[in-house]
Amino acid sequence: AQKVTQAQTEISVVEKEDVTLDCVYETRDTTYYLFWYKQPPSGELVFLIRRNSFDEQNEISGRYSWNFQKSTSSFNFTITASQVVDSAVYFCALSGSGTASKLTFGTGTRLQVTL
Amino acid sequence: NAGVTQTPKFRVLKTGQSMTLLCAQDMNHEYMYWYRQDPGMGLRLIHYSVGEGTTAKGEVPDGYNVSRLKKQNFLLGLESAAPSQTSVYFCASHDGGLGNEQFFGPGTRLTVL
Numbered sequence: 551a552q553k554v555t556q557a558q559t560e561i562s563v564v565e566k567e568d569v570t571l572d573c574v575y576e577t578r579d580t581t582y583y584l585f586w587y588k589q590p591p592s593g594e595l596v597f598l599i600r601r602n603s604f605d606e607q608n609e610i611s612g613r614y615s616w617n618f619q620k621s622t623s624s625f626n627f628t629i630t631a632s633q634v635v636d637s638a639v640y641f642c643a644l645s646g647s648g649t650a651s652k653l654t655f656g657t658g659t660r661l662q663v664t665l
Numbered sequence: 666n667a668g669v670t671q672t673p674k675f676r677v678l679k680t681g682q683s684m685t686l687l688c689a690q691d692m693n694h695e696y697m698y699w700y701r702q703d704p705g706m707g708l709r710l711i712h713y714s715v716g717e718g719t720t721a722k723g724e725v726p727d728g729y730n731v732s733r734l735k736k737q738n739f740l741l742g743l744e745s746a747a748p749s750q751t752s753v754y755f756c757a758s759h760d761g762g763l764g765n766e767q768f769f770g771p772g773t774r775l776t777v778l
Contacts, residue, residue: 554707556707559705581763583763583764585766587769593753593771593772594769594771594772595755595769597766597767597768600764600765600766602764641707641708643708645764647763650696650713650715650721651696651759651761651763651764651765651767652698652710652713652723653698653700653708653710653757653767654710655700655707655708655709656707657705657706657707658707
């Protein structure tokens with residue numbers, strides 16, 4: 551069985567602060583895929599990034615960066631210099647190989663960025 | 666391209682009523698999924714389909730039925746709605762390529778009284 555844990559239920563930061571959202575996963579698959587989605591207050595789900603299990607290279611996209619560590623089964627997401635528009639619920643998700651690409655989601659982390 | 670669309674956006678039902686949620690995608694994707702989102706629980710998979718005419722159960726299938734008669738459409742049915750089915754329902758589609766992302770519809774907010 552697969553499992554994704556996002557232990558941080560809610561985080562509040564002041565604009566321009568850096569914030570890291572944690573994601574820990576469990577899977578028996580040797581090949582698997584990790585994702586982050588953003589759900590803004592409007593409710594839609596926005597894809598942010600995917601990472602496969604054999605590529606541990608970290609990725610940076612503007613103010614966003616992702617740290618994938620197989621040794622600790624973690625795929626953490628950092629927002630640098632947060633902005634009010636970053637306020638949303640962020641979901642980490644996992645899919646294994648040969649599972650019809652079904653996603654197992656974490657429970658999400660609500661990020662509130664205030665002025 | 667409209668992507669993934671869901672009909673209706675909102676619905677209020679009484680206990681015991683039935684309804685069908687429609688999901689449509691115009692990306693020629695093979696796979697389609699229905700999830701429900703409840704507070705504090707993330708998204709959970711209800712049913713999914715890996716192609717026209719096929720369906721399979723997900724994590725929380727009880728009380729729901731699905732059909733995929735056309736590749737572009739995936740219907741979710743509630744035969745006898747219960748208050749426990751009050752939720753936000755998301756449909757998603759996927760092109761079948763390993764590791765590719767799912768594309769989500771805007772969601773349907775369902776309230777069962």
